Amino acid sequence: MIDGSHPSHSSHSSSSDDRIRRKIEALGNSLSLPTVRKALGVLEGEHASNRRGGNDDPMDIRVYGPGDEARLIDWKASARLGRPMVVQHARQATSQVWLLCDVGEEMTGGCASGEPAYAVAGNALRMFAALSLRRSDDVSLVFADAHSITRMPFNGGFAQFERTLDDALRRDWSYGRNIDALLDYARRIRDRQALIVLATDELALRKRHINVIGAIAATHPVVLITVATANPFDPSEAAREWYDGKSGRRIPALLRNAKAAEEVALHRRYVCAALEHELAKHGSRMIRAASSDMMFDAFVRLVSRSLGRSIRNQLRVPPSLNLTSEVPA
Numbered sequence: 001m002i003d004g005s006h007p008s009h010s011s012h013s014s015s016s017d018d019r020i021r022r023k024i025e026a027l028g029n030s031l032s033l034p035t036v037r038k039a040l041g042v043l044e045g046e047h048a049s050n051r052r053g054g055n056d057d058p059m060d061i062r063v064y065g066p067g068d069e070a071r072l073i074d075w076k077a078s079a080r081l082g083r084p085m086v087v088q089h090a091r092q093a094t095s096q097v098w099l100l101c102d103v104g105e106e107m108t109g110g111c112a113s114g115e116p117a118y119a120v121a122g123n124a125l126r127m128f129a130a131l132s133l134r135r136s137d138d139v140s141l142v143f144a145d146a147h148s149i150t151r152m153p154f155n156g157g158f159a160q161f162e163r164t165l166d167d168a169l170r171r172d173w174s175y176g177r178n179i180d181a182l183l184d185y186a187r188r189i190r191d192r193q194a195l196i197v198l199a200t201d202e203l204a205l206r207k208r209h210i211n212v213i214g215a216i217a218a219t220h221p222v223v224l225i226t227v228a229t230a231n232p233f234d235p236s237e238a239a240r241e242w243y244d245g246k247s248g249r250r251i252p253a254l255l256r257n258a259k260a261a262e263e264v265a266l267h268r269r270y271v272c273a274a275l276e277h278e279l280a281k282h283g284s285r286m287i288r289a290a291s292s293d294m295m296f297d298a299f300v301r302l303v304s305r306s307l308g309r310s311i312r313n314q315l316r317v318p319p320s321l322n323l324t325s326e327v328p329a
Helices: 014-030 033-044 075-081 117-134 158-169 179-187 207-219 258-281 292-307
Strands: 048-052 058-063 085-092 096-102 138-144 149-152 195-201 222-227 285-289
Touching (some): 014 117, 014 158, 014 292, 033 117, 033 292, 075 085, 096 117, 096 179, 117 138, 117 195, 117 285, 138 179, 149 158, 149 179, 179 195, 179 207, 207 222, 207 258, 222 258, 258 285, 285 292
Parallel strands (some): 222 285
Antiparallel strands (some): 048 085, 138 149
């Protein structure tokens, strides 16, 4: 469904988009590197690599300094040398992050916030990229519709990532989705330790996809991003006119009633709960939100609850930027 009040299929303003992008960038820049590593580790499951800062084989020992975590102090070595010493280990890290995005025509559907689904999904991918690139992971972008599956070459920092993503989303949106092909692509990723982030809208996934996603989560760490599009039958949205994205027909007013809206909402909640249950069985996660702001808050809340209260202040955007997103207790 698209919001008929905006013929361009997109009713989110550039000022709103700029604001959420600043929040994402500020979050990535404000977190300490150890916190970034912990935050991603919560979502992905960890494995050994040749990077420093974890708890595998020791690599070297040095004097404790500002910014080092107290837990890294080697007390035996410190007692022997008479001053605090830190042992560096091979860091537990995922070296590859795959960001897979549904770019079928259906992703132009509107959210209650006025944003198209693809804009909310894109901002979710930005959140993961901001942290992954801070940790120096290799990031791959994959876009799929019924016409093709494209892996976008990407090298560089977060600014380059944003340009690459913006270029990919600047398209004519003339092809439908092919969520089955996107899931098959994810299943064929060989690196079993690679984090897979799959972004689509909640209407793309059916009961038959639940087991498929579970199978992927059984072999890879997965975060499923689902964008909640507006319920076109909700009578509380009477001020808007919603149109079918393919036929262009307006949703008749007589169909917009509480009963029809609840039936749609109930089905969406069922699929969402089933997906969350299937992912949780394998230690994977799901984030569902109806706007970029809600997606940002859900991401921060998920990570902060997993890591505990001790890092909640680090997960807030600095007040000096006047972009603070409060994290519920």
